[in-house]
Structures are given as C-alpha cells and as structure tokens.
Amino acid sequence: MQVIVPPIKSQGIKTKLVPWIQLLVPDVKGRWIEPFFGTGVVAFNSGFSQALLNDINPHIIRFYQAIKDRDITPESVREYLERESKLLAEANDKGYAHFRLVKDRFNKQHDPLDFLFLSRAGFNGMMRFNKKGEWNIPFCQKPERFSKSYITKIVNQVNKVACLIQPEWIFTAESFEQTILKARSNDIIYCDPPYIGRYVDYFSGWTEADELRLFSLLSETPAKFILSTWHHNDYRENKFIHSLWSKFNIVTRDHFYHGGGKIENRKSIVEALVFNFEANIEKHNAYVQPKPEQMVLFEQRSEYIKRKLRRG
Numbered sequence: 078m079q080v081i082v083p084p085i086k087s088q089g090i091k092t093k094l095v096p097w098i099q100l101l102v103p104d105v106k107g108r109w110i111e112p113f114f115g116t117g118v119v120a121f122n123s124g125f126s127q128a129l130l131n132d133i134n135p136h137i138i139r140f141y142q143a144i145k146d147r148d149i150t151p152e153s154v155r156e157y158l159e160r161e162s163k164l165l166a167e168a169n170d171k172g173y174a175h176f177r178l179v180k181d182r183f184n185k186q187h188d189p190l191d192f193l194f195l196s197r198a199g200f201n202g203m204m205r206f207n208k209k210g211e212w213n214i215p216f217c218q219k220p221e222r223f224s225k226s227y228i229t230k231i232v233n234q235v236n237k238v239a240c241l242i243q244p245e246w247i248f249t250a251e252s253f254e255q256t257i258l259k260a261r262s263n264d265i266i267y268c269d270p271p272y273i274g275r276y277v278d279y280f281s282g283w284t285e286a287d288e289l290r291l292f293s294l295l296s297e298t299p300a301k302f303i304l305s306t307w308h309h310n311d312y313r314e315n316k317f318i319h320s321l322w323s324k325f326n327i328v329t330r331d332h333f334y335h336g337g338g339k340i341e342n343r344k345s346i347v348e349a350l351v352f353n354f355e356a357n358i359e360k361h362n363a364y365v366q367p368k369p370e371q372m373v374l375f376e377q378r379s380e381y382i383k384r385k386l387r388r389g
C-alpha cells in the first residue's frame with residue numbers, strides 16, 4: 078500500500094502504521110469518524126467519501142478546512158513558500174530572524190499558511206504549543222530549508238490532500254466527546270488520542286479522567302471503533318490495557334516511537350489496536366504473516382484508494 082503523506086507533520090504521526098490500521102478497518106457503509114485527527118494521515122488513506130474529522134487543535138482544522146474551501150490551493154502554497162523561503166535564506170542569525178517573525182505572526186494571526194511553514198521549518202517535524210497555546214518548536218537551523226524540491230514536495234502533498242478531501246468531509250475543532258456522540262451504527266470511529274502517560278502540551282494534555290471518558294463513550298457507541306494505544310515497552314505496561322481495554326479485542330505490533338523527552342519514551346513501544354468487532358486477530362498480531370486471502374482483501378482496498386485518488 079502506497080501511503081499518502083500529508084503536508085502537516087507531528088511527532089505522533091501514524092504514517093508507518095497506516096497499512097496495519099487500514100487492514101483492520103471493517104466494511105461499513107457509513108462515515109469515517111476521527112475524533113483525534115492530528116496530521117490526518119490515517120483519514121487521508123481511508124478511502125471514505127463521508128467523514129467527520131475533529132481535533133481540539135484549531136490550527137490543524139483551520140488548515141484543512143481552508144484547503145477544502147479552496148482558500149488554500151497548491152498554487153497559493155507554492156507562491157507563499159517561494160516568498161517566505163527567500164526571506165528565510167536572506168535573514169539574519171542564519172535564518173532564525175525570519176523564523177521568529179513567522180512564529181510571532183502566527184501566534185497573533187493564526188494564518189494557516191504560517192502554520193504550514195512552522196510545521197515544515199521546525200525542529201524534527203515536531204508540533205508543540207506552550208501553556209499560552211503558542212507555537213513552541215525551534216527552527217531546524219537550515220536557512221535553505223525550503224529548497225525548490227522541498228517546496229514541490231509540500232505543494233504535491235497539498236495537492237493530494239486537496240484531491241482527497243470530499244464535499245462530505247466535515248471538519249470540527251471540538252473535544253472528542255462531542256464527536257464520538259455523533260456516531261451511528263454504520264460508522265467506523267478511529268481514535269488516536271494522546272498516549273496516556275507519555276507526551277503532553279497545550280493541545281495534547283491527556284489525563285486518566287480523559288481515558289476513562291473515552292472508554293465509557295466507546296463502550297456505549299453504536300458504531301464500530303478502532304482505538305490506537307500503546308501496550309507496553311521495555312520498562313512498563315500501559316495499565317489501562319488491563320483495567321479497561323481488555324474487555325474488547327486487541328492486536329499488537331512493535332513500533333519505534335521517536336517523540337518525548339524521557340529516554341524511556343524514545344525506546345521501542347508495542348503498539349496496540351483495540352476494537353469492538355469481529356476480525357481475524359491472528360493476522361494482525363506481531364510477527365504473524367498475513368494469509369494470502371487477507372492480502373487479497375488488503376490489495377483490493379489499496380486499489381480502491383488508488384482509484385479514488387486518480388479520479389480526484
């Protein structure tokens with residue numbers, strides 16, 4: 078499966094796990110519902126024509142809504158990045174002076190194009206906001222960051238997501254509870270909340286109370302759901318797997334997780350998918366090769382997504 082990569086970056090991005098997640102998606106006729114949208118990589122590879130896409134971070138939602146409304150187009154992105162890249166390359170302090178200017182401008186005006194700039198010029202493709210909700214990632218320290226080929230890569234990514242965003246994709250910036258409550262029996266909810274006990278910032282605070290609320294909403298939803306969470310690492314287990322989520326089906330898989338300041342957070346963690354429907358679990362569990370007929374289903378789904386992309 079060729080994974081479509083979105084133009085926004087973040088440390089929690091699920092790019093590498095998309096094929097594994099999509100393999101589990103059941104055949105439903107309703108909407109793709111994503112209460113914790115993030116960069117959007119999972120939804121963009123879902124192939125659904127109807128979707129409810131939500132994140133509490135309004136900058137993410139404003140950016141994709143602007144693409145949907147054609148307020149941001151591949152052409153406007155190219156024009157913006159070409160202009161800003163020149164200013165960055167010429168700026169004092171090895172480009173930092175201009176990075177600071179864009180950061181300060183974004184923190185006052187919240188322009189989605191400045192958000193894109195910061196996401197792509199920040200250190201290590203990270204997204205973090207301080208206690209006041211201001212952008213809080215330093216410059217990647219490359220004044221020539223936006224080379225011609227890098228700009229073209231970003232423009233192509235914007236173009237791809239612009240083609241994928243359907244008229245019936247609804248974007249909202251609310252807390253996850255409201256979004257989950259909108260789900261109906263023929264929908265699939267994919268939940269990727271901040272991993273409990275791991276990483277926190279202004280938009281990604283996540284407490285035990287949040288985890289419990291999520292559990293109770295997902296326990297009661299008439300829809301099917303898939304939840305991404307972590308299972309264990311070399312140091313500890315996610316205690317909520319045992320106390321809450323083991324009531325549902327669970328599959329696991331190793332994943333190297335880059336984010337987080339603590340050393341233990343940089344180690345390999347075992348990813349889990351929790352879900353409330355029947356599936357052949359064997360094929361998803363770590364180190365188990367998919368069986369041929371399951372591969373066929375997987376390829377059919379990839380073909381379907383590719384066809385949708387070609388049609389635009």
Ligand SMILES: C[S@@+](CC[C@H](N)C(=O)[O-])C[C@H]1O[C@@H](n2cnc3c(N)ncnc32)[C@H](O)[C@@H]1O
Nearest residue numbers: 089090091113115116133134252253269271280
């Ligand atoms: C792990 S990230 C999602 C990553 C996404 N699946 C991807 O691949 O890019 C979690 C997201 O949840 C959002 N979030 C945190 N608390 C939330 C809440 N209470 N309601 C809705 N979204 C929330 C964060 O802003 C963040 O974008």
